[in-house]
Amino acid sequence: MKLYKKTGSKSLIANNNSLPETRRSFLQKLGLGGVLAGLAGFGWQSFRSLIPNVLYEPPQRFKIGLPANLAEGVTFLEDKRLYVFKEGRSFYAISAACTHLGCTVKYSKLNQPKQVEIGGEKKNIPFEFHCPCHGSKFYAEGTNYAGPAPRPLQWYKLEVSPDDGQLVVDMSSEAEQNFRLTV
Amino acid sequence: MRVTESTKKLYDKLTWTWKPSSDKEAGDAIVKNLLLHWFPNKISKASLSWNYSMWLGTISFVLFMILVFTGVVLMFLYVPSVERAYSSVKDIEFVVSFGWLLRGMHRMAAHLMVAVVFFHMVRVFLTGAYKNGGAVGANRPLNWIIGIILLITTLLLSFTGYLLPWDQLAYWAITVGTNIARAAPLVGEATRFFLLGGNTIDQNTLIRFYVLHVFFLPMIVLLLFSYHMWRVRKDGGLAVTDHEALDQKPEKIAPVKSKTYSLLGITNGTTVHVQNTMVDEEKNTVPSSPHLLRRIWLVTLLTFVATFVLTIIFRAPLEAPANPAVTPNPAKAPWYFLWLQEIVTITTVKIGAFTINGALIGGILLPGILLALAIWWPYRDKSGLNSVGVWFAKERKIQNWVFISICALIIIFMLIGTFLRGPYWNFYWPWEAWPEMPVKF
Numbered sequence: 080m081k082l083y084k085k086t087g088s089k090s091l092i093a094n095n096n097s098l099p100e101t102r103r104s105f106l107q108k109l110g111l112g113g114v115l116a117g118l119a120g121f122g123w124q125s126f127r128s129l130i131p132n133v134l135y136e137p138p139q140r141f142k143i144g145l146p147a148n149l150a151e152g153v154t155f156l157e158d159k160r161l162y163v164f165k166e167g168r169s170f171y172a173i174s175a176a177c178t179h180l181g182c183t184v185k186y187s188k189l190n191q192p193k194q195v196e197i198g199g200e201k202k203n204i205p206f207e208f209h210c211p212c213h214g215s216k217f218y219a220e221g222t223n224y225a226g227p228a229p230r231p232l233q234w235y236k237l238e239v240s241p242d243d244g245q246l247v248v249d250m251s252s253e254a255e256q257n258f259r260l261t262v
Numbered sequence: 263m264r265v266t267e268s269t270k271k272l273y274d275k276l277t278w279t280w281k282p283s284s285d286k287e288a289g290d291a292i293v294k295n296l297l298l299h300w301f302p303n304k305i306s307k308a309s310l311s312w313n314y315s316m317w318l319g320t321i322s323f324v325l326f327m328i329l330v331f332t333g334v335v336l337m338f339l340y341v342p343s344v345e346r347a348y349s350s351v352k353d354i355e356f357v358v359s360f361g362w363l364l365r366g367m368h369r370m371a372a373h374l375m376v377a378v379v380f381f382h383m384v385r386v387f388l389t390g391a392y393k394n395g396g397a398v399g400a401n402r403p404l405n406w407i408i409g410i411i412l413l414i415t416t417l418l419l420s421f422t423g424y425l426l427p428w429d430q431l432a433y434w435a436i437t438v439g440t441n442i443a444r445a446a447p448l449v450g451e452a453t454r455f456f457l458l459g460g461n462t463i464d465q466n467t468l469i470r471f472y473v474l475h476v477f478f479l480p481m482i483v484l485l486l487f488s489y490h491m492w493r494v495r496k497d498g499g500l501a502v503t504d505h506e507a508l509d510q511k512p513e514k515i516a517p518v519k520s521k522t523y524s525l526l527g528i529t530n531g532t533t534v535h536v537q538n539t540m541v542d543e544e545k546n547t548v549p550s551s552p553h554l555l556r557r558i559w560l561v562t563l564l565t566f567v568a569t570f571v572l573t574i575i576f577r578a579p580l581e582a583p584a585n586p587a588v589t590p591n592p593a594k595a596p597w598y599f600l601w602l603q604e605i606v607t608i609t610t611v612k613i614g615a616f617t618i619n620g621a622l623i624g625g626i627l628l629p630g631i632l633l634a635l636a637i638w639w640p641y642r643d644k645s646g647l648n649s650v651g652v653w654f655a656k657e658r659k660i661q662n663w664v665f666i667s668i669c670a671l672i673i674i675f676m677l678i679g680t681f682l683r684g685p686y687w688n689f690y691w692p693w694e695a696w697p698e699m700p701v702k703f
Contacts, residue, residue, distance in 0.1 A: 134461065183589040227610035229610055
């Protein structure tokens with residue numbers, strides 16, 4: 080103890096860096112480190128607890144009824160925000176969520192079918208989708224042509240359930256724009 | 263009687279400081295009274311003037327207080343549940359005694375606070391009040407940054423507030439707001455998941471925004487506001503006093519008879535002649551109690567009355583209950599976000615086959631740049647001491663005009679959004695009729 084006080088206090092003034100690690104300073108660092116680690120851990124667990132591990136959300140994959148019961152043309156599934164189309168024996172599904180900021184686009188039938196060129200192909204467009212929030216517009220098969228929407232409307236995969244023959248939509252798997260399910 | 267006597271004593275204790283009989287008593291009032299402790303003992307007449315500061319900071323604090331009081335009562339009446347939120351707000355509006363007034367005051371004060379805080383910032387910029395004057399240890403640039411954080415917190419408070427009724431406005435505001443967050447590169451998806459508490463807008467989302475609205479954001483405002491006010495004192499008061507100090511010419515003060523210990527003093531009976539600046543002299547300052555207090559009470563009263571009258575004139579609207587299937591047409595944000603809605607609409611950029619969503623440019627990058635500019639500006643501005651605390655200082659002419667132009671552009675976008683945008687965000691003149699839109703599919 081005596082020895083430390085004599086040499087230690089002198090070297091403190093002369094050269095701070097060469098101060099030997101004493102038991103006290105080591106314990107001080109340990110204590111401070113413990114407090115900081117504790118705070119960091121506390122902060123992390125508080126943050127982590129806010130990221131849910133279990134979600135009670137409706138499933139992304141669901142049945143929408145027998146193909147025969149679906150009306151010819153377009154059906155809007157309100158609670159899923161989904162347009163389902165039936166053209167004779169083929170089916171396809173387009174999302175109603177605008178690709179700009181997620182508002183529900185509105186189906187609007189045109190008085191006169193439009194002739195447009197999409198990707199080098201001439202197509203007859205009998206209806207369009209319009210977004211109320213920022214004015215994006217989409218052709219019948221979902222291609223965006225006006226307003227701020229950056230991408231075409233999403234298409235989803237359709238399947239037939241093997242157990243009861245109902246149509247199944249899988250909103251977690253995207254489909255190509257020319258996807259058709261023929262039953 | 264004892265009761266009346268003690269009541270009178272209490273009344274005197276509470277009120278005497280506002281009508282002190284001497285300057286010393288006025289000073290004591292400031293020092294002894296905890297509530298008045300952030301006031302200076304004496305305050306310059308210039309900082310009391312109506313047309314320098316326009317009292318916008320005080321007004322925004324009074325509005326915040328109205329919001330806290332009405333908000334706490336509303337907390338007893340509102341239920342933050344997806345099933346019950348809308349009907350509990352409806353009950354507040356139509357069943358609870360004076361519920362409509364409570365909700366109306368809360369809403370009106372919120373709208374006014376956004377406007378007043380914004381104009382407070384405009385005032386500070388145009389008077390160059392974010393610049394340090396002569397005071398030692400002043401750090402006005404820091405206080406300007408604190409002010410900007412307070413402005414953003416005010417906007418976030420409004421945003422989280424209008425989500426709570428769970429009506430159409432609320433639902434689509436969250437949809438659009440969190441999709442803007444999603445547009446951020448890398449962290450976007452995780453941020454949206456965190457904000458919503460899942461992938462869909464649901465009970466998790468409502469309770470998150472509720473807790474932010476009633477606890478976190480008000481706490482941030484309270485803490486930062488306290489620091490904001492404390493800094494004002496440490497920075498030497500309002501910037502106008504710095505300017506006043508520059509204007510002072512040292513002037514000769516008539517010799518006064520005072521106590522002296524020098525031989526010369528004893529023989530002449532006076533002190534020596536001194537050159538003195540008049541900054542802290544009697545003619546420029548008045549005791550804070552009662553002069554500052556009186557004005558603060560007046561501002562408080564007027565703010566309250568204005569909020570009250572406006573609440574009675576404009577009843578608070580409530581849209582249809584939240585419906586994920588149908589987006590209102592047009593779906594408009596409240597006025598203070600309409601400029602953002604306008605720029606996310608017009609900033610989608612196509613570069614070849616690559617498209618950048620307007621949400622990223624207009625929703626994140628542009629506001630981010632504006633914010634960064636505002637924070638950086640006090641350190642960029644190298645104008646001289648003469649432009650501190652003066653409206654439209656000549657030396658700051660160009661930057662003032664740039665600032666006014668940006669503000670004007672924001673206001674023009676707000677006006678376009680409010681008056682010229684109709685269904686499908688199409689452009690309509692105010693005298694043009696909007697086409698009839700079917701509500702359902």
